[in-house]
Amino acid sequence: MKEKKEPSSTEALMWFTDRWKTSKRMQLLLYAILGIAFYLLFIKHILPERVQIQVGMVSPETIVSPVTKIDRAATEEAKEQAAEKVDRVYTTDDRVTNQQVDKIDRFFADIRKVLSDGDLSADEKEKQVKLVLNEAISEDFQGPFYHTVAALSPDSLTDIRLKTREIVYDILKKGVRKSELKEKRESVDDKILATMIENSLDSKARIVIREIAKKSIVANEFYDEQQTEQLRDAAREAVQPIPINKGQIIVALGEVVTEDQYRKLEELGLLRKDSNFLPQVGLGLFVITILTALFFYIRRFHPNLYHNNANLLLLFSVLLLTLIGMKFIALGQNLEWNMLGYIAPVGLGTMLITLLLNIELAVVCAMILAVAASMLFNGENHLLFDFRYGLVALISGTAAAFALADVRKRGGILQAGMVAALASVFPIAALHFMLPSEGTWMVLVQSLVFGMLSGLFSAVLTIGFLPYFETAFGILSPMRLIELGNPNHPLLRKLLIETPGTYHHSIIVGNLSEAAAEAIGADGLLARVGAYYHDVGKTKRPQFFIENQLHRLNPHDKISPNLSKTIIISHTRDGVEILKQHKIPKQIQDIAAQHHGTTLIRYFYHKALQQKKDGDQVREEDYRYPGPKAQFKEAAIVGICDCVEAAVRSLARPTPSRIQNMVNKIIRDRLEDGQFNECDLTLKELEMIANSICETLQGIFHSRIEYPEEPAKGVKQG
Structure with a gap:
């Protein structure tokens, strides 16, 4: 009896690695870990407990502020106090000063005419003086003053005019308010007294100067309401908002509640008739609801994800990474940066999921992340969900996912980030215009800047994290395929240098495979890159493959068919080992292992039949590839194109009809041999593949004209 062989440590590790990917217990554990992480991230963002309290009551507990928020009433009161301290602004109207001086000049000019008129009697001059004074200066002069003016000598008028003009101008240029008229007019006497010391003026001249100057002093400095309000507005703006700080005690235990304290409690949203108890239980139920919906969605629409815990772990890792990034942003949200939530990198999650998994899942995850954003950034208005951040996160994240649907270069990630940035502008602006009371124009600009930075920030983070996820989970993204298809890749360089014939063959197979795959809606990029590497195993023994022999002797002529078959x-096995050594993704390894399936090596099988001796047994199954058969469409397509390229290259005259017959025969033989039994290719798709291969081959093997030889030099033409 044979002893049961114990599995090696390597085999046990491989068994465990494959086992955990399909284990239902592991799947439940992953959901549990995600749920716990959700719960811990959101626990500080659920609504605070509200209290029943009234003004004049003794507080049964110490109530502290759960958040930092502006105390609007206190801030407004401080602003008004600052505005009241601003003095009223007065502006001097120089036009009034000039008008009064002009009146004095006109008055003395008219008086000079009256006093110089020799035809007028003394009484007539006095009457004329009265008319001029009443019209030019004022009607409030006393009767004797008219007589005094009429008795002046015309020669003295010049000095009187200049002194009067000087006094009035000096007083008015400093500004005279209406409330200061009496004081300013009395200052005329002081001016005249100073003039008496400097100049010898008679009593009549001083009387005239005094009365006319006093009547000429009027208010020329007026209250500037607009400028005063501007200064008061500036004083209001200079006042820093008075916050109710997080952790600040609003009402202490045993303290009688005042109106101001009650107002603060109301401002913070802490007053409620009904108690809001068990918020933690509610949060737990909410997380369970979200995860349950996600579970059934994945089970119904993404069976590959549902049956592969590795992909599920990838999805949850991306979600947690995004949520942790959002949490860090939420910690920085404060009174001055209350719109910081718009910068949350929601696009990081949706872009990574689009690139690594699929866009449908990314859109659903954008909804989950939008709900998370609504809760994480709910500190400003004290609602459980701040829909503003959720809406912007949903639109921005979804736009980023759609922008990456057909991306083929890493530069496309930045373009997707710009699309997400622009997409966030519209909901932010719409919300601001619909809720203008929520903020000023400055707040709008700040919000738009944060929203646009979110898209760009997400793109940069996606570019940074993508290679790590690709490597850790063996994901083959379009960008990774583009990199693997670069001719400067070490393996392709090795293929070109050591097996140039195989390299040329692989390039043509790649072109055929890509066109055929795209014709049926498969991944053309995967098919092309897989074709580049499908024969990399030939680099181990390049001389045993005819395309690399270059007119040299065929080594198979000297060895047995069985050994040739083995080589x-x-x-295929050597190729998989080489690809593993170079850490080429699993899908490329699968194409290398599956492109021949279990097909028969006909040449060496028939050669063995011809060389067999009596009693020898040549079995067909010994001359077949070990497989496995193609498990997915791209592997089957590469296998077809590999066989077609070699067969068509052997045709002497590759005409379109001969090419078509050859292609149809190869596909029919593989179909009858059961090589497509384990992949989901349909007969219609096989027909489309054949047509695509024929079109591509006809372009490669198109007919060319035969160029005439050039005549030898020195030979005369014609």
Whole structure:
């Protein structure tokens, strides 16, 4: 009896690695870990407990502020106090000063005419003086003053005019308010007294100067309401908002509640008739609801994800990474940066999920992240969900996912980030215009800047994290395929240098495979890159493959068909080993292992039949590739194109009809041989693949004209 062989540590590790990917217990554990992480991230963002309290009551507990928020009433009161301290602004109207001086000049000019008129009697002059004074200066002069003016000598008028003009101008240029008229007019006497010391003026002249100057002093400095309000507005703006700080005690235990304290409690939203108890239980139920919906969605629409815990772990890792980034942003949200939530990198999650998994899942996850954003950034208005951040996160994240649907270069991630940035502008602006009371124009500009930075920030983070996720989970993204398809890749360089024939063959197979895959809606990029590497195992023994022999002797002529078969078959296994050594993704390894399936190596099988001796047994299954058969469409397509390229290259005259017959025969033989039994290719798709291959081959092997030889030099033409 044979002893049961114990599995090696390597085999046990491989068994465990494969086992955990399909284990239902592991799947439940992953959901549990995600749920706990959700719960811990949101626990500080649920609504605070509200209290029943009234003004004049003794507080049964110490109530502290759960958040930092502006105390609007206190801030407004401080602003008004600052505005009241601003003095009223007065502006001097120089036009009034000039008008009064002009009146004095006109008055003395008219008086000079009256006093110089020799035809007028003394009484007539006095009457004329009265008319001029009443019209030019004022009607409030006393009767004797008219007589005094009429008795002046015309020669003295010049000095009187200049002194009067000087006094009036000096007083008015400093500004005279209406409330200061009496004081300013009395200052005329002081001016005249100073003039008496400097100049010898008679009593009549001083009387005239005094009365006219006093009547000429009028208010020319007026209250500037607009400028005063501007200064008061500036004083209001200079006042820093008075916050109710997080952790600040609003009402202490045993303290009688005042109106101001009650107002603060109301401002913070802490007053409620009904108690809001068990918020933690509610949060737990909410998280369970979200995860349950996600579970059934994945089970119904993404069976590959549902049956593969590795992909599920990838999805949850991306979600947690995004949520942690959002949490850090939420910690920085404060009174001055209350719109910081718009910068949350929601696009990081949706872009990574689009690139690594699929866009449908990314859109659903954008909804989950939008709900998370609504809760994480709810500190400003004290609602459980701040829909503003959720709406912007949903639109921005979804736009980023759609922008990456067909991306082929890493530069496309930045373009997707710009699309997400622009997409966030519209909901932010719409919300601001619909809720203008929520903020000023400055707040709008700040919000728009944060929203646009979110898209760009997400793109940069996606570019940074993408290679790590690709490597850790063996994901083959379009960008990774583009990099693997670069001719400067070490393996492709090795293929070109050591096996140039195989390299050329692989390039043509890649072109055929890409066109055929795209014709049926499969991944053309995966098919092309997989074709580049499908024969990399031939680099181990390049001389045993005819495309690399270059007119040299065929080594198979000197060895047995069985050994030749072994060498030929080994190139698939060798290729997988080489690809593993260079850490080429699993899908490319699968194409290298599956492109021959279990097909028969006909040449060496028939050669063995011809060389067999009596009693020898040549079995067909010994001359077949070990497989496995193609498990997915791209592997089957590469296998077809690999066989077609070699067969068509052997045709002497590759006409379109001969090419078509050859392609149809190869596909029919593989179909009858059961090589497509384990992949989901339909007969219609096989027909489309054949048509695509024929079109591509006809372009490669198109007919060319035969160029005439050039005549030898010195030979005369014609």
